[in-house]
Amino acid sequence: MTELEFKLLLNNLAGRCHSELGRQETKNLMPLSDLGAMRASQKLIASFQDALIQGIDYDFSELCDISFLFDEGSTGIFDYEELKLICRNSSLATTVSESVAAFDELPLAQKIVKRVIPLPQFRLAFQRIFDPEG
Incomplete structure (x- = not known):
């Protein structure tokens, strides 16, 4: 190619x-030129496909890298869209992290899912801020 x-x-x-x-x-x-890396990649993909077959399914479409919002040059003041981005990511990360046990029989997928950092304090703060009675 x-x-x-x-x-x-x-x-x-x-x-x-x-x-x-x-x-x-x-x-x-x-x-990939390394046969071992190819096989490891195939096993990881198969592990997530097995998770889907078992009904373990999360919508990761909203997940993105938000580290740029917290760089040294950033002001720490966020506009509405940035706040929504942080809220969506923290909510998804917390939800996924709370259900790591669902991946117990899928160790390769579980290893990846465990890397998601839960941010429950952000989710609670957003709920308090945006709650109609907040």
Whole structure:
């Protein structure tokens, strides 16, 4: 496969991603030349497919990298869209983290899911701020 064909493949793949994070990560993809890495990747994908078969399904489409909001150069003041982004990410991270036990029989998927950092304090703060009676 030529470099041009591979870039077209990546663009096609990015267009099929449901989340912004997926589209960002697609840019970092490259062909694997190591057979061991290929097999490890296949096992990880199979583990998440098994999770779907077992009914373990989360909508990760809203999940994205929000680290840029907390960089040293940032002011710490967020507009509404940035606040919504933080809220969605913290809510999803907390929900997923609370159900890590559902992945007990899928250790490869569980290892990835455990890397999601729960932020329950953010979710509670957003609920208090945006609650109609808040």
